[in-house]
Amino acid sequence: MIIFGRNPVREAFRAGKTVEKIYFVKGETDLQLSPIFALAKENRVPISFVDRYSLDQLSGGGNHQGVLAKITDFEYCSLDNLLAVAQERGEKPLLVLLDGITDPHNLGAIIRSAECFGAHGIVIPKHRSATVNETVVKVASGATEHVSIAKVTNINDAIRELKERNVWVYACDFDGKAPKDADFKGGTAFVVGNEGSGIKRLTKELCDDTITIPEYGKINSLNASVATGVVLYEAARQRH
Numbered sequence: 001m002i003i004f005g006r007n008p009v010r011e012a013f014r015a016g017k018t019v020e021k022i023y024f025v026k027g028e029t030d031l032q033l034s035p036i037f038a039l040a041k042e043n044r045v046p047i048s049f050v051d052r053y054s055l056d057q058l059s060g061g062g063n064h065q066g067v068l069a070k071i072t073d074f075e076y077c078s079l080d081n082l083l084a085v086a087q088e089r090g091e092k093p094l095l096v097l098l099d100g101i102t103d104p105h106n107l108g109a110i111i112r113s114a115e116c117f118g119a120h121g122i123v124i125p126k127h128r129s130a131t132v133n134e135t136v137v138k139v140a141s142g143a144t145e146h147v148s149i150a151k152v153t154n155i156n157d158a159i160r161e162l163k164e165r166n167v168w169v170y171a172c173d174f175d176g177k178a179p180k181d182a183d184f185k186g187g188t189a190f191v192v193g194n195e196g197s198g199i200k201r202l203t204k205e206l207c208d209d210t211i212t213i214p215e216y217g218k219i220n221s222l223n224a225s226v227a228t229g230v231v232l233y234e235a236a237r238q239r240h
Contacts, residue, residue: 001073003137004055004064006032011142013039018072021046025055025066033066045069062138074132074144076151079158082121083165085148086187089120093167093187094235097123099155099203100194101224104130108139109225110192115143117232118239123150123158123189155191159206162189169207172227173199176210184235192228 003009012019013036022040024033026049040047055064086093096114101107107130114122130136131151137144152158159169167187170176191207193199204210213222213230222230 001071001137002058002068002134003071004059004062004068004134005138005141006036006065006067007142008137008140008144009067009069010036010039011145012069012071013043015145017145019043019045020070020072021048022070023048023050023055023058023068025052026050028066030066036067060134062134074137074149076132077121077148079123079150079152079161082123082148082150086120091118091120091239092185093162093189094119094184094232094239095121095123095162095167095189096228096232097155097158097169097189097191098125098129099191099199100125100128100197101192102128102130103195103224104133104135105139106130106195106223106225107132108136108144110228111136111140111147111149112143113225113229113232115140115147117229117236119147119232119235121148121150123152123155125155126151126153156203156206159189159191159203162187163206163208168209170231171199171204171207171210172213172231173204173210174212176212178214179211179231179234182209182211182234184238188235190228190231190235192224195224 167189169189171191
């Protein structure tokens, strides 16, 4: 996998990822790249200095900020692993289940919010979903190195398993209670639907309850990643 940008590359080192090679723009004098260069030397990672055009090509025209790295592919985990993270921290589970989020920018932003608000992991389906790629890593700004992501065959089966393990599952959809009126202190999972069609009917029916973010403008639908950030903030506020 190729990742680029100062934060993603730096966090890859800090998280102990295997960095296979790192590229810097030749002649770049930005002092913010110095700590990354030092990490590469310390970890004996091969370093190449290339012209800006070459780095633009390697990053697919992305905002690489003068640095790009090749790392081992992202490693997904299981639902059990996510619950184990919560147990290790001595906390009740706080998870996000994504029902067909296909936009990598949304996935990256959701991962970033999950890390910022202390979620223990994210669940995505194996099919019809964005996966962790270069764009997701860049948008997440390093959060992919700290948030565990489980890939499951069926989101509905994951919901059933979580309910059996005393995790209360909320659908983030219309016609529900406001987040402030729900109790997120216990084991909690939020189901966030597809950018266009929302949560599937059967999936919503499986959930224990529905929460709806109050809105006061003329547009009646928040972006999926923004909505996820709002409900995760409320969960973090109640817990801390």
